[in-house]
Amino acid sequence: xxxxxxxxxxxxxxxxxxxxxxxxxxxxxxxxxxxxxxxxxxxxxxxxxxxxxxxxxxxxxxxxxxxxxxxxxxxxxxxxxxxxxxxxxxxxxxxxxxxxxxxxxxxxxxxxxxxxxxxxxxxxxxxxxxxxxxxxxxxxxxxxxxxxxxxxxxxxxxxxxxxxxxxxxxxxxxxxxxxxxxxxxxxxxxxxxxxxxxxxxxxxxxxxxxxxxxxxxxxxxxxxxxxxxxx
Amino acid sequence: xxxxxxxxxxxxxxxxxxxxxxxxxxxxxxxxxxxxxxxxxxxxxxxxxxxxxxxxxxxxxxxxxxxxxxxxxxxxxxxxxxxxxxxxxxxxxxxxxxxxxxxxxxxxxxxxxxxxxxxxxxxxxxxxxxxxxxxxxxxxxxxxxxxxxxxxxxxxxxxxxxxxxxxxxxxxxxxxxxxxxxxxxxxxxxxxxxxxxxxxxxxxxxxxxxxxxxxxxxxxxxxxxxxxxxxxxxxxxxxxxxxxxxxxxxxxxxxxx
Numbered sequence: 001x002x003x004x005x006x007x008x009x010x011x012x013x014x015x016x017x018x019x020x021x022x023x024x025x026x027x028x029x030x031x032x033x034x035x036x037x038x039x040x041x042x043x044x045x046x047x048x049x050x051x052x053x054x055x056x057x058x059x060x061x062x063x064x065x066x067x068x069x070x071x072x073x074x075x076x077x078x079x080x081x082x083x084x085x086x087x088x089x090x091x092x093x094x095x096x097x098x099x100x101x102x103x104x105x106x107x108x109x110x111x112x113x114x115x116x117x118x119x120x121x122x123x124x125x126x127x128x129x130x131x132x133x134x135x136x137x138x139x140x141x142x143x144x145x146x147x148x149x150x151x152x153x154x155x156x157x158x159x160x161x162x163x164x165x166x167x168x169x170x171x172x173x174x175x176x177x178x179x180x181x182x183x184x185x186x187x188x189x190x191x192x193x194x195x196x197x198x199x200x201x202x203x204x205x206x207x208x209x210x211x212x213x214x215x216x217x218x219x220x221x222x223x224x225x226x227x228x229x230x231x
Numbered sequence: 232x233x234x235x236x237x238x239x240x241x242x243x244x245x246x247x248x249x250x251x252x253x254x255x256x257x258x259x260x261x262x263x264x265x266x267x268x269x270x271x272x273x274x275x276x277x278x279x280x281x282x283x284x285x286x287x288x289x290x291x292x293x294x295x296x297x298x299x300x301x302x303x304x305x306x307x308x309x310x311x312x313x314x315x316x317x318x319x320x321x322x323x324x325x326x327x328x329x330x331x332x333x334x335x336x337x338x339x340x341x342x343x344x345x346x347x348x349x350x351x352x353x354x355x356x357x358x359x360x361x362x363x364x365x366x367x368x369x370x371x372x373x374x375x376x377x378x379x380x381x382x383x384x385x386x387x388x389x390x391x392x393x394x395x396x397x398x399x400x401x402x403x404x405x406x407x408x409x410x411x412x413x414x415x416x417x418x419x420x421x422x423x424x425x426x427x428x429x430x431x432x433x434x435x436x437x438x439x440x441x442x443x444x445x446x447x448x449x450x451x452x453x454x455x456x457x458x459x460x461x462x463x464x465x466x467x468x469x470x471x472x473x474x475x476x477x478x479x480x481x482x483x484x485x486x487x488x
Binding site: 120 | 375393
């Protein structure tokens with residue numbers, strides 16, 4: 001029993017911080033890149049739209065693990081560019097998540113009714129101002145529910161970083177069981193893996209709860225895009 | 232101040248010259264010319280699909296006309312050297328579907344234009360917005376979000392939003408067509424008092440009562456052009472064109488006197 005508690009403590013102290021840091025980094029990168037890409041896809045000029053579309057297709061079309069391996073092992077072996085494992089994982093998963101998030105934001109932007117942009121321009125706002133003050137705040141609120149989904153998949157995908165040796169939850173878990181199975185017996189492999197799964201579960205639950213709270217806080221009476229009077 | 236151009240007399244607020252607009256094969260505006268003097272109210276009527284709304288949109292360039300010219304005072308809107316945002320800030324636009332900003336309450340809807348377009352300080356803009364909302368009879372609804380307001384109230388907020396920019400000209404695009412019948416009156420009331428206060432207004436509407444009581448001129452549009460125009464007493468009692476008479480009798484049937 002004591003060993004299980006020690007293992008859990010080790011996971012939380014030595015694995016969890018990296019997982020959380022990586023998740024936050026990915027979500028941040030996803031927002032920072034995803035929002036501009038989404039806006040460029042909706043409002044940008046043609047070449048920019050094409051570029052963003054290509055970007056999004058490319059990074060949504062490659063498996064996350066392959067992308068991680070390319071950026072880490074691939075670059076190191078072929079070009080002698082050795083990125084630290086954490087950085088490689090951050091970049092690879094960040095590119096991927098920004099591509100997914102851009103589509104969430106694009107959907108949200110496109111579901112803001114056309115009349116909103118028209119009314120803003122009619123007041124004398126520039127296109128940029130209209131996006132900043134009218135479209136963005138509405139799109140942001142609309143994107144929280146689908147974004148919650150992306151949050152949990154990003155969180156869980158950080159486990160792929162273990163493949164190149166980033167010491168996050170999953171990697172820490174495998175390190176623990178490889179050591180303790182010789183002392184405690186092989187059945188502990190399963191116990192440790194279940195512990196790892198449990199920590200992910202708690203994290204996902206807590207994150208979703210926080211986002212649900214945010215969604216409620218930002219809720220505006222009848223924000224269901226009521227456009228017309230019923231007649 | 233710039234000297235007004237000699238071609239445009241100084242009390243002419245709006246001048247439209249030979250406006251053309253097509254959407255694909257659909258030639259919606261076929262050479263519309265008109266002008267409005269300060270303080271005038273003109274009501275545009277005509278069958279649907281004749282370009283009434285397109286005319287309004289082409290005036291403030293929400294739709295860019297294919298050819299023709301538009302002046303607001305002495306500034307040519309259709310000239311690319313003019314900053315379109317500055318000109319639009321001087322033209323109030325009221326939409327059929329209100330288009331209030333759904334994430335902002337009534338006060339913020341009215342305040343955002345003066346603040347973001349004109350750079351007004353927040354407390355000054357708030358005071359102004361309160362005044363404008365009072366003017367349209369909604370002082371008690373400042374905190375309400377659009378979805379919490381009736382259609383008539385939403386349209387009045389949207390009028391207040393336009394007024395807060397101190398427009399030289401107000402364009403109304405069928406402002407009561409999306410409203411339940413019992414809500415039309417409150418919006419028309421606001422528009423009537425605006426017209427009486429001397430606002431320059433170009434209104435697309437089939438509210439004949441409104442047209443009769445405040446319009447200086449009725450403009451009848453058909454097939455993308457102005458077929459007939461004149462002061463309401465003349466226009467309603469002795470329309471010159473056969474097509475105008477037909478349309479008027481249909482309208483009377485539908486809406487009553």
